Amino acid sequence: MEQPPLVSNASFLRTIVNQYRPELATYEDFYRQVHQNPEISGMESTTAALVAQHLKSLNFEVHTGIGGHGVAAVFYNGPGDAVLMRAELDALPIEEKTNLRYKSTKRMIDRYGNERPIMHACGHDMNMAALLGASALLKAAAHKWSGTVIFLFQPDEEETGGAQAMVDDGLYTKIPVPNIMLAQHLVPSKSGTVAIRSGPALVAADSANVRIIGGPCRGVNPQQCVDPIPVAMKIVMQLEDQVRNEVGRQEDITIACWGFHAGLPGNDYVAYADFLLDIKTVKTTVQEKVHEVIRRIIEEKCKEANTPQDPVVTFAVRAPLTTNDPSVSEPISRVFAGYFEASSIEMQFTRACEDFSLLGAEHSVPYAYWNYGGSQTTEEPIPTNHSPFFAPVIQPTLQAGTDAMALAALTFLAKEVS
Known part of the structure; x- marks a missing residue:
């Protein structure tokens, strides 16, 4: 039957979540266990085994x-959309x-x-x-719902390689191609809050590997070649300043040497200088x-310095622009507003980056990505993601994150309103 307006659906979804939410002590214990035993990007074998065991x-x-x-993990539960929900494994x-x-x-x-x-300094635990x-x-x-849900736990998110690696390794020969993708991330805002927006949510991040070549030079003592270090420096x-001047200082651009x-x-003598x-x-x-x-x-600066060879500049995508599709984010936003009430807030565009969207890029899968808060407001200053002091309070953070993920899926899968 035709799906009713989703704003009025919030009370029905609240009933489902409150009635069927599991005892969260189990997941609090999981959180502590994984926090105490983190694994670095690409080496998340024990964490993955724990996740798989539970699923x-x-x-x-x-x-x-x-x-x-x-x-x-795939749960087939009758006809309907296939909804993929993602979390990350790495520290x-x-x-x-x-x-x-x-x-x-x-x-x-x-x-x-x-x-x-x-350390799990980003909240993936x-x-x-x-x-x-x-x-x-x-x-x-x-x-209470019909369709297919896919629970996906991605490796190597911190170095933004895991999503594409899963796709390249035949992900969609093992699971259905989803109709919708969902992801959320813990941030240092008030515990129990959720924040979502439509349109651009996270920046695009690219890397450039650059080699400035100073020698060898034909017929010249190598020590008389161009020193690539000051050229590169x-x-x-x-x-960054030169690029911003040319592209437009009104544009949001940052270029950092990593x-x-x-x-x-x-x-x-120094044959070359490399920078990232x-x-x-x-x-x-x-x-x-x-x-x-x-x-x-870079090419012009090398020519000015009379380097014996052209520089080598190689670009690679670390993470594409994360842009929430309104067809997914707007219904979720209405449900969040009805369920979380004052604790549902507008997500601010942030300079963090993500490779989540690559999971569905080949199939143009629409998606929504949102944040949920994990900090006590009494802390000043509040430790941010990637800080060695990042320490979210477990509750109500875990309940808010659990409820938000379930609500977002049920927004598209729930069968009826009572």
């Missing part, structure tokens, strides 16, 4: 080892400095061979716990223009 206990169809340690190479009794003291050898301290809680809620309330110091390396011990750029933009047309201008400026 199997609910008798879902579970697929593991996708694109690394990715996990996807960060940060030393935790909280006073939590379940704080992480863990260290790992990362995939680059470096020993690092590890809470995102996982909330999605697992929502999976149990939807299973218990199965007779001058480019890095001036690049790495610089030149020279080897024992060499008597992080580039953030909010418009596709500006993104393309910025790439063109960066390449041209």
Whole structure:
């Protein structure tokens, strides 16, 4: 039958959530366990096994080892849309400095061979716990909705490679292509709040690997070649300002140097200097223009310095612009407003980036991405994501995240209003 207006649906969905929400102590324990035992990007094997174990206990169809340690569980529950809900598995190479009794003291050898301290400083542990809680809620309330739900746990989000890796590894040969995708993220706002918006939500992030070549030079002592270090340093110091002047200072553009390396011990001259750029933009047309201008400026500066070879500039997409489709975000926003009332607020556009949208890019799957708060308002200043002091309060954060995920799915799957 025709779906009724979703604003009036909020009270019906409230009844479902309140009646079938699982005992959250189980998920609080999961959160503490994973927080204390984090795993770095690309190495999330134990975390993935814990997630898969829980999903199997609910008798879902579970697929593991996708694109690394990715996990996807499918619950077929009659005709209707297929809704994919995502959480992330990985932690960060940060030393935790909280006073939590379940704080992480863990260290790992990362995939680059470096020993690092590890911490869930971004909230992926809470995102996982909330999605697992929502999976149990939807299973218990199965007779109240119809369709297919997919619970996807993505590896390697922090280095923004995991979503594409899952797709490239045949994700959609294992699970249905969804009609709708949903994701949420913990942020340092008031615990219990949710925030969603339509349109652009997160920036696009690209990287540029640049090599400035100073030698060798034909017929010249290598020490008389161009020193690439000052050439590269001058480019890095001036690049953002020059790009903004050319593209337009009214445009939202940032260019940061995330790495610089030149020279080897024992060499008597420097053959090249390498640096890595992080580039953030909010418009596709500006993104393309910025790439063109960066390449041209670097080439011009090398020509001015008389380098013996042209620079090598290679661009790669870290994360596309995250833009919520109104057909998904607006119905969810109305349900959130009816359910969370004053705790449902407008999401602010943020300079964080995400690869979530890549999960459905090939199939143009519409999606919504929102934030939920995890901080006590008494803290000043409030530790942000990626801070060694990031320590969300477990409740009401976990309940809000669980309810939000379940509500968002039920917005499109619930069968009727009573």
